[in-house]
Amino acid sequence: MTDSKSNYFEFWQETASRIKETLPEQEYTTWFNRIVYIGSDDRKVILAGASQFILDTVISRYRDLIVNTLSELTGEEVSVDFIVKSRVEIEERKKQDPGEKAPRQEAPVIQIPKQKISVEKNLKMKTDCNLNPSYEFSNFVIGDNSTFAYNASLAIAKNPGVSYNPCLIYGGVGMGKTHLLNSIGNYIIDNTPELKVMYVTAEMFTNEFIESIGAQRTQGFKNKFRKVDVLLIDDIHFLQGKDSTQEELFHTFNNLYESKKQMVFTCDRPISELKNITDRLSSRFERGLNVDLQPPNYETRMAILKSKTKKRASAMSEDILNYIAVNVCTNVRDLESSLTKLIAYSELLDQDLSLEKAKELLGTLPSIAANGNQALSIDTIIKVVGEYFNVSSFEIKGKKKNKSLIQPRQIAMYLSRDITEFSTTEIGTEFGGRDHTTVMHAFARIVSLMKGDEAFSNTIQKLKRDLTNSKK
Numbered sequence: 001m002t003d004s005k006s007n008y009f010e011f012w013q014e015t016a017s018r019i020k021e022t023l024p025e026q027e028y029t030t031w032f033n034r035i036v037y038i039g040s041d042d043r044k045v046i047l048a049g050a051s052q053f054i055l056d057t058v059i060s061r062y063r064d065l066i067v068n069t070l071s072e073l074t075g076e077e078v079s080v081d082f083i084v085k086s087r088v089e090i091e092e093r094k095k096q097d098p099g100e101k102a103p104r105q106e107a108p109v110i111q112i113p114k115q116k117i118s119v120e121k122n123l124k125m126k127t128d129c130n131l132n133p134s135y136e137f138s139n140f141v142i143g144d145n146s147t148f149a150y151n152a153s154l155a156i157a158k159n160p161g162v163s164y165n166p167c168l169i170y171g172g173v174g175m176g177k178t179h180l181l182n183s184i185g186n187y188i189i190d191n192t193p194e195l196k197v198m199y200v201t202a203e204m205f206t207n208e209f210i211e212s213i214g215a216q217r218t219q220g221f222k223n224k225f226r227k228v229d230v231l232l233i234d235d236i237h238f239l240q241g242k243d244s245t246q247e248e249l250f251h252t253f254n255n256l257y258e259s260k261k262q263m264v265f266t267c268d269r270p271i272s273e274l275k276n277i278t279d280r281l282s283s284r285f286e287r288g289l290n291v292d293l294q295p296p297n298y299e300t301r302m303a304i305l306k307s308k309t310k311k312r313a314s315a316m317s318e319d320i321l322n323y324i325a326v327n328v329c330t331n332v333r334d335l336e337s338s339l340t341k342l343i344a345y346s347e348l349l350d351q352d353l354s355l356e357k358a359k360e361l362l363g364t365l366p367s368i369a370a371n372g373n374q375a376l377s378i379d380t381i382i383k384v385v386g387e388y389f390n391v392s393s394f395e396i397k398g399k400k401k402n403k404s405l406i407q408p409r410q411i412a413m414y415l416s417r418d419i420t421e422f423s424t425t426e427i428g429t430e431f432g433g434r435d436h437t438t439v440m441h442a443f444a445r446i447v448s449l450m451k452g453d454e455a456f457s458n459t460i461q462k463l464k465r466d467l468t469n470s471k472k
């Protein structure tokens, strides 16, 4: 063993401080304050803990992370050995070695060799694993509807296989699920290219599985999917009713889960609403973190439009962007296609668009047409909520204050305010001429109930999805 605190000590300190940034504080303190750097031997870093139990836990949870971070920092393939030392020795070491670095600004500057991967190689790695390189965290606009899903995806990308495994991202069409899933893969390839990433849609997985049966290559298929470090499967609702593919995915899942490999899935609805999925597979999907992507609100729609306009280096007036954001409430894909049409027109004719011309052009778009012809009316919301709770629209709008009517009425008011662009005054009028403060009270009441009651919140989300999907 080389002299302790020579070669890799600084790198170990930097590794510890990077890991500290990604783990909850308590988790970091529990495990990383119990291991110390002992020395290094060739490209092997030796870490010690006071019991086999501590080491086993650190090895099972964090070995890959430690090895990957050390290798990334040093630009070499570094391995790590763990040995048991007496508690006294560990304490002694800790006095000399405070673990992770002191705050970064005070730390001595060390040159960290970056792994050199050419742009071409990086791009090839991404396309080889089916990723779309243009979907990145940096061009995903975060709004109220997506903060949680975005943060969870980023945490996974920074620390695959450790924090949230598996993870399921669900939401309606065109909400950004594929964008986030690809961002995870692209980020991992950019930052930890030694990890093997694979992106597939559930349809690709199914087709490959069927082909492998026909060609008697099922073992090859199994190996392909079980040897990855990060498996990203898009649109798992496609697997409904496909029993053999589900069976195969179930075994792939178990295999990867046991070896602590990261899995992220997307679905167009919560798992509980999928039909013809075996219980054992759906319980696997639900096992980890489930996050949803809701339709963006007006402010987020505007931010997305501005970001996309800027990315295309185009100019589009504020009132045109506002017109799109107000009228296209369905999903981000529809927003994008409206904008694309206007930009294309403006570029081809090489002239700035007027709002009038934009309206004329967008009038023919399916998204706008759908909005115009089938804009969600408050009456539809009242009807759908009424059907769900088995009360009539007449009763919801009426004056009766029975307990069985108050909640459906408040839910319908909440959804009217949440999904449509009607003002609280207009909503109140539709609800039998009630005051706008009644609508505001109902909205606040439902928000507060949703916060405290997950089942209730799920019911509201389901109604919202049913209503917004019915517009498409």
Ligand SMILES: Nc1ncnc2c1ncn2[C@@H]1O[C@H](COP(=O)(O)OP(=O)(O)OP(=O)(O)O)[C@@H](O)[C@H]1O
Pocket (backbone or CB within 6 Å): 135, 139, 140, 141, 142, 143, 146, 171, 172, 173, 174, 175, 176, 177, 178, 179, 180, 268, 304, 332, 333, 336
């Ligand atoms: N928050 C966002 N910021 C920027 N672009 C977004 C955002 N959400 C979605 N998009 C864009 O909208 C388009 C549709 O998104 P995406 O394909 O990820 O949706 P999806 O939820 O996977 O839909 P589907 O279920 O139909 O596959 C993409 O071009 C994506 O880049």
